[in-house]
Amino acid sequence: MSAALPRKRVGVLISGRGSNMVSLAEAAQAPGYPAEIALVISNIPDVAGLDRARDFGIATATVDHRAFNRDREAFERAMDEVLRVNQIEFIVLAGFMRILTPWFVTRWEGRMINIHPSLLPLFKGTHTHRQALEAGVTEHGCSAHFVVPELDAGPVILQAKVPVLPGDDEEALAKRVLVEEHKLYPAALAEVASGRAKLEGGAVVRG
Ligand code: GRF
Numbered sequence: 342m343s344a345a346l347p348r349k350r351v352g353v354l355i356s357g358r359g360s361n362m363v364s365l366a367e368a369a370q371a372p373g374y375p376a377e378i379a380l381v382i383s384n385i386p387d388v389a390g391l392d393r394a395r396d397f398g399i400a401t402a403t404v405d406h407r408a409f410n411r412d413r414e415a416f417e418r419a420m421d422e423v424l425r426v427n428q429i430e431f432i433v434l435a436g437f438m439r440i441l442t443p444w445f446v447t448r449w450e451g452r453m454i455n456i457h458p459s460l461l462p463l464f465k466g467t468h469t470h471r472q473a474l475e476a477g478v479t480e481h482g483c484s485a486h487f488v489v490p491e492l493d494a495g496p497v498i499l500q501a502k503v504p505v506l507p508g509d510d511e512e513a514l515a516k517r518v519l520v521e522e523h524k525l526y527p528a529a530l531a532e533v534a535s536g537r538a539k540l541e542g543g544a545v546v547r548g
Pocket residue numbers: 355356357358359360361362390435436437456457458519522
């Protein structure tokens with residue numbers, strides 16, 4: 342029997358309730374899961390997600406972007422330092438509501454993923470459920486993708502689909518998609534943390 346590979350030390354960046362972070366922390370409790378949620382950082386103080394991380398015994402930090410006078414890179418350098426001190430190898434964005442500069446994205450390229458609540462490349466940016474309803478699509482969903490400098494444009498690792506049902510409003514659709522996000526994101530993190538999916542030459546390569 343071969344020895345288990347060391348688990349990747351993952352830092353999760355959040356800005357709010359952190360339900361995706363919780364689904365990752367739960368998944369990471371399974372024996373054999375290839376990642377450990379070692380740190381949760383929020384850019385907003387006192388959000389619910391920080392409490393939920395502490396409930397799992399996960400180390401937490403707050404790096405308040407407002408302390409950096411709109412200097413995005415200074416904010417990111419402060420976050421990067423916290424990640425370094427905690428020996429983080431991989432970043433998962435989970436409801437993190439700051440746009441990252443090319444400096445930070447390039448530094449973590451191939452080692453940072455995001456979940457976006459739409460079937461990319463459809464409906465980038467915010468209010469994705471509203472965008473889907475306005476477009477009249479019959480199918481919607483979520484995408485886990487590598488982060489590249491262009492917003493919501495990174496190569497997709499996994500997607501999950503849900504139907505858009507007659508009478509759906511934004512809230513109903515968001516709820517249906519979120520159920521899928523909570524399954525998709527742990528699966529996507531397992532793919533990349535185990536090395537089964539990699540970012541190479543701007544595309545996802547599986548091996
Ligand atoms: C999720 O819908 C995620 O797709 C989007 O922001 C939301 C975060 O929710 N990027 P939570 O904080 O994980 O509960």
